[in-house]
Amino acid sequence: MSDAASKPKVYKPRPVTGFPEWLPEVRLIEQQWFDHIRRVFESYGFCSIETPSVEELDVLRAKGEVDKEIYVIERLHKDENDKSDARLALHFDQTVPLARYVAQNFNDLVFPFKRYQMQRVWRGERPQAGRFREFYQCDIDVIGVDNLPLHFDAELPAIMWEVMNGLPGMENERIRVHISNRKILMGFLESIGVSDEKTCREITTAIDKIAKSGLPLFYQSIREIFEKLPDHDTQEILVKMQEFGRIADLYKSSDELRDKLTHSEFIDTSHQTIREGIEELCFVMDNLSHLPEGAVVADLSIVRGLDYYTGTVYETVFLDDPSYGSICSGGRYDDLASSYISKKLPGVGISIGFSRLFARMVDQKKIDTSRKSPAEVLVMMPSEEQRPHIIALCRTLRENGLKVEMYHAAKKFPDQLKYASRKGIPFVLITEEDGTHKIKDMITGDQSEVDPKTWTPPTRKALDHVA
Amino acid sequence: MSDAASKPKVYKPRPVTGFPEWLPEVRLIEQQWFDHIRRVFESYGFCSIETPSVEELDVLRAKGEVDKEIYVIERLHKDENDKSDARLALHFDQTVPLARYVAQNFNDLVFPFKRYQMQRVWRGERPQAGRFREFYQCDIDVIGVDNLPLHFDAELPAIMWEVMNGLPGMENERIRVHISNRKILMGFLESIGVSDEKTCREITTAIDKIAKSGLPLFYQSIREIFEKLPDHDTQEILVKMQEFGRIADLYKSSDELRDKLTHSEFIDTSHQTIREGIEELCFVMDNLSHLPEGAVVADLSIVRGLDYYTGTVYETVFLDDPSYGSICSGGRYDDLASSYISKKLPGVGISIGFSRLFARMVDQKKIDTSRKSPAEVLVMMPSEEQRPHIIALCRTLRENGLKVEMYHAAKKFPDQLKYASRKGIPFVLITEEDGTHKIKDMITGDQSEVDPKTWTPPTRKALDHVA
Numbered sequence: 001m002s003d004a005a006s007k008p009k010v011y012k013p014r015p016v017t018g019f020p021e022w023l024p025e026v027r028l029i030e031q032q033w034f035d036h037i038r039r040v041f042e043s044y045g046f047c048s049i050e051t052p053s054v055e056e057l058d059v060l061r062a063k064g065e066v067d068k069e070i071y072v073i074e075r076l077h078k079d080e081n082d083k084s085d086a087r088l089a090l091h092f093d094q095t096v097p098l099a100r101y102v103a104q105n106f107n108d109l110v111f112p113f114k115r116y117q118m119q120r121v122w123r124g125e126r127p128q129a130g131r132f133r134e135f136y137q138c139d140i141d142v143i144g145v146d147n148l149p150l151h152f153d154a155e156l157p158a159i160m161w162e163v164m165n166g167l168p169g170m171e172n173e174r175i176r177v178h179i180s181n182r183k184i185l186m187g188f189l190e191s192i193g194v195s196d197e198k199t200c201r202e203i204t205t206a207i208d209k210i211a212k213s214g215l216p217l218f219y220q221s222i223r224e225i226f227e228k229l230p231d232h233d234t235q236e237i238l239v240k241m242q243e244f245g246r247i248a249d250l251y252k253s254s255d256e257l258r259d260k261l262t263h264s265e266f267i268d269t270s271h272q273t274i275r276e277g278i279e280e281l282c283f284v285m286d287n288l289s290h291l292p293e294g295a296v297v298a299d300l301s302i303v304r305g306l307d308y309y310t311g312t313v314y315e316t317v318f319l320d321d322p323s324y325g326s327i328c329s330g331g332r333y334d335d336l337a338s339s340y341i342s343k344k345l346p347g348v349g350i351s352i353g354f355s356r357l358f359a360r361m362v363d364q365k366k367i368d369t370s371r372k373s374p375a376e377v378l379v380m381m382p383s384e385e386q387r388p389h390i391i392a393l394c395r396t397l398r399e400n401g402l403k404v405e406m407y408h409a410a411k412k413f414p415d416q417l418k419y420a421s422r423k424g425i426p427f428v429l430i431t432e433e434d435g436t437h438k439i440k441d442m443i444t445g446d447q448s449e450v451d452p453k454t455w456t457p458p459t460r461k462a463l464d465h466v467a
Numbered sequence: 468m469s470d471a472a473s474k475p476k477v478y479k480p481r482p483v484t485g486f487p488e489w490l491p492e493v494r495l496i497e498q499q500w501f502d503h504i505r506r507v508f509e510s511y512g513f514c515s516i517e518t519p520s521v522e523e524l525d526v527l528r529a530k531g532e533v534d535k536e537i538y539v540i541e542r543l544h545k546d547e548n549d550k551s552d553a554r555l556a557l558h559f560d561q562t563v564p565l566a567r568y569v570a571q572n573f574n575d576l577v578f579p580f581k582r583y584q585m586q587r588v589w590r591g592e593r594p595q596a597g598r599f600r601e602f603y604q605c606d607i608d609v610i611g612v613d614n615l616p617l618h619f620d621a622e623l624p625a626i627m628w629e630v631m632n633g634l635p636g637m638e639n640e641r642i643r644v645h646i647s648n649r650k651i652l653m654g655f656l657e658s659i660g661v662s663d664e665k666t667c668r669e670i671t672t673a674i675d676k677i678a679k680s681g682l683p684l685f686y687q688s689i690r691e692i693f694e695k696l697p698d699h700d701t702q703e704i705l706v707k708m709q710e711f712g713r714i715a716d717l718y719k720s721s722d723e724l725r726d727k728l729t730h731s732e733f734i735d736t737s738h739q740t741i742r743e744g745i746e747e748l749c750f751v752m753d754n755l756s757h758l759p760e761g762a763v764v765a766d767l768s769i770v771r772g773l774d775y776y777t778g779t780v781y782e783t784v785f786l787d788d789p790s791y792g793s794i795c796s797g798g799r800y801d802d803l804a805s806s807y808i809s810k811k812l813p814g815v816g817i818s819i820g821f822s823r824l825f826a827r828m829v830d831q832k833k834i835d836t837s838r839k840s841p842a843e844v845l846v847m848m849p850s851e852e853q854r855p856h857i858i859a860l861c862r863t864l865r866e867n868g869l870k871v872e873m874y875h876a877a878k879k880f881p882d883q884l885k886y887a888s889r890k891g892i893p894f895v896l897i898t899e900e901d902g903t904h905k906i907k908d909m910i911t912g913d914q915s916e917v918d919p920k921t922w923t924p925p926t927r928k929a930l931d932h933v934a
Contacts, residue, residue, distance in 0.1 A: 012570075012807065013526065013567045013570050013571045013807050014571070015571065016519060016521060016522070016523060016553070016555065019519035019520075019521060020519070021517070021518055021519055021568070022516070022517070023572060023575050023576075024514040024515070024516055024576070024582065027514070027515050027516055027517060028514065028515065031515055042841040042842075042870050043865045043869070043870050043871060044865075044870075044871065044872065044873075045840055045841065045842035045845075045870060045871060045872025045873075045892075046841070047491040047494070047495065047839065047840050047841055048491070048494050048495065048498055048841075049489070049491055049494055050488070050489070050494060051488055052483060052486035052487070052488055052601055053486075053520070053587060053589075053601060054483060054486060054601070055483070056483060057543075059480065069542075069543075070542070070543040071540045071541065071542060071543070072540070072541055072542075072543050073538045073539070073540050073541075073557065073589075074538065074539055074540075074541065075536075075537070075538060075539075075591035076524075076536075076537040076538070076539050076556065076591070078591075086483070088483065089543065090540065100480045101488070103479075103480050104480045104481070104482065105490060108490050109490075109491070109839075110839055110840075110886070110889045110890050112875065114840075114872070115491065120520060122520075122540075124540075124542035124543070124545075134519055134520060134521070149875045149876050151873075151875035151876065152875065155873075287854070287855075287858060289855075290858065290859065290862065340479065340480050372514065372576075372577055373512055373514050373577075373581075374509040374512065374513070374514055374515075375509075375512035378512075387754070388754075388756075391754060391757065392757065395757065398510045398511075402510070403509050403510050403511075403512060404510060404511065404512060405511065405512025405581070406511075406512075406618075406622075408579065408616045408618035408619065409616050409618065419577070422577045423577050425512075
């Protein structure tokens with residue numbers, strides 16, 4: 001009832017920085033990505049869970065370091081007198097909610113608990129190039145009670161390899177999974193007399209930064225760490241770290257790794273922690289031997305910054321774009337939910353930074369955006385009198401599993417064809433005056449007579465994005 | 468590295484009221500619901516979009532009435548000096564974001580724009596029985612430029628009917644779609660001399676409440692409305708409203724409706740607005756005649772409370788549980804985005820209150836929660852030596868499209884079977900010492916020899932929840 005002529009000056013809406021949003025043709029591929037990831041996760045028996053977008057602020061704050069990135073939520077017109085509600089905040093990852101979920105539902109879950117979770121998370125960062133404040137993460141974790149077999153440490157990289165190599169648009173990307181085991185480095189540090197937890201953490205942080213900042217800065221960091229510690233000879237430590245650097249190489253198989261380390265003069269393979277780390281890493285590599293050569297490497301320079309990892313650690317990189325950093329990463333941890341439950345819950349998990357990866361492929365125009373509609377066929381409407389017949393025709397096609405748009409009005413055929421073309425609908429069904437039907441392939445322009453009761457698109461497999 | 472014995476007192480996590488969360492076996496069915504809804508929406512050529520969870524507060528506030536339900540978000544440690552960011556808030560529906568999206572991307576969209584959207588929305592209500600503060604809505608809308616054919620008003624109820632009748636667990640629910648056209652009531656009010664917008668709105672609100680509060684309260688509301696208006700004879704209006712009540716009946720077909728209204732002495736079918744309303748409603752009913760009798764009724768008592776509806780309106784109810792109210796509802800509006808764009812964008816849409824409906828079916832134990840895992844088959848591990856063989860076996864099954872969990876350790880067979888049973892995995896694959904394979908059906912207990920290269924579950928159709 002409003003009248004365009006009398007409208008007030010309009011307000012041009014703008015996108016909110018850091019909160020991605022896609023056009024339909026891009027969203028269609030995003031859905032294909034989610035479908036593919038879900039299909040792979042489920043093919044390994046992982047179940048889906050979703051947690052609320054919010055947790056109590058105290059639950060989130062337990063992981064103090066990201067404090068400043070937390071978004072709290074508040075009712076616009078809250079009752080100032082009402083203190084009944086705990087303060088709520090949007091979750092910034094899916095690990096804290098998983099810990100709360102597992103502790104809360106402990107008696108209803110079957111362990112090892114294999115779950116995947118694909119939800120939005122929020123980080124209240126200052127908007128800057130490539131940083132999202134709302135984004136999807138796709139996580140898988142396996143949680144055990146008291147212990148968790150190494151089997152799962154080997155299963156996750158195989159899953160990630162399969163995920164990464166099936167994403168539409170990623171066909172030409174060369175991906176490599178790097179795997180290490182923190183016990184090797186931790187054991188090495190122990191063996192050279194460094195066992196103080198804080199110092200170990202500072203060293204792993206420094207190692208984690210080598211790829212970004214380079215070796216000279218790394219050695220400077222090590223110097224700074226040990227110059228504060230009078231018990232250690234900084235120069236000697238530096239020599240030892242350089243020695244470790246010589247074995248921190250890439251290994252394509254457990255044989256290569258075992259061979260190099262047992263013959264290395266720089267590492268004491270009889271040291272218990274080191275030996276455990278090597279054995280675990282070799283087990284993981286052996287169980288991934290079915291993957292193509294070079295898909296997975298043991299890489300002792302990988303440590304991951306987060307200090308809750310205790311064994312296997314993973315990173316996945318673009319071979320031709322190392323500056324992107326890790327596409328998906330994760331590792332093994334000793335105890336998921338120690339603040340909530342007195343059971344020990346070891347786990348292993350990997351997380352894909354979905355939105356950042358997807359946005360990269362969109363920016364690089366590597367995804368196909370030719371289809372603005374999921375419809376596989378547009379059914380043309382020849383005349384108003386034919387409407388009941390056309391409705392029935394569409395129903396028949398849908399019953400055969402097709403995605404069908406019925407054109408809404410008896411416009412001229414060229415107009416209807418133009419509509420199909422603009423939406424990127426690949427086929428058009430034409431009903432002739434004599435009652436026969438023709439399919440027009442909108443890409444080749446070919447037309448052929450068909451029986452709508454049995455017709456399916458010749459390229460159906462390629463079109464059907466819900467497998 | 469933390470030690471269970473030395474742990475501090477644990478904090479028992481509690482669910483946040485109003486934010487639903489499901490166990491894996493319930494979530495699995497929730498996924499089936501989303502998959503089904505998406506499949507139906509796409510089978511009619513609707514494309515998916517997603518918008519950010521937040522909008523600028525000013526954008527949301529344009530729809531003033533829900534002000535107090537808005538959740539604003541704020542960085543926990545924001546810079547007090549930084550005023551660069553607009554205030555952001557979580558969206559409370561998907562219509563306001565749709566309007567902003569369509570205006571913003573107007574030149575990149577193809578009209579009529581048919582989109583579906585299945586996202587979480589947030590309302591900062593006081594928690595109370597059955598009220599969620601975070602929930603999923605599933606919306607479809609069709610947006611035209613300048614005009615939008617009535618075709619789409621008829622398409623939406625067919626889609627909703629198909630959605631509602633295919634949701635797992637809803638098999639025994641009797642659903643009915645009620646359709647009306649507000650032009651009939653508006654024209655009737657005009658014809659009895661009531662055309663003031665505010666009064667019309669008060670009357671529709673009162674009619675909308677009849678189902679809840681009953682007729683006596685309705686007549687009282689009408690009396691109160693008109694006693695404030697000296698131009699009208701309240702008694703006469705009441706008589707007229709009673710007359711309208713006599714035609715505000717249920718009609719199974721356009722013939723029934725047209726017949727009753729043209730022979731009614733209470734309604735002037737030559738009045739232009741009334742006539743338009745009847746013609747539109749009849750068109751919609753005629754185009755739904757393929758649905759089972761009683762699936763759809765014309766119901767002149769339906770008006771919908773929201774005053775932006777201008778023509779067709781819908782409600783969908785449980786025949787055997789009218790107190791639930793409307794499962795999904797919607798209607799036609801004249802202009803989607805008048806505050807953002809000077810084009811006139813008429814639309815028609817329906818929204819399913821997904822989470823409330825799903826929670827009802829869970830509460831009533833009408834959904835099957837026997838499967839805690841998506842895995843169709845558990846592959847048993849006979850011995851550690853067999854591990855490489857078992858890994859390869861799982862790969863073969865996955866390549867055939869099966870969802871497979873590999874048991875992680877060479878435990879005793881009864882333990883492995885118990886695991887399958889606890890997770891609700893319907894089949895177990897056993898590798899015998901002689902290298903042959905058997906499938907055990909966990910429900911019937913039957914075992915039979917199979918070739919893993921070709922085996923697929925006999926009840927695969929029923930199990931496969933991703934179509």
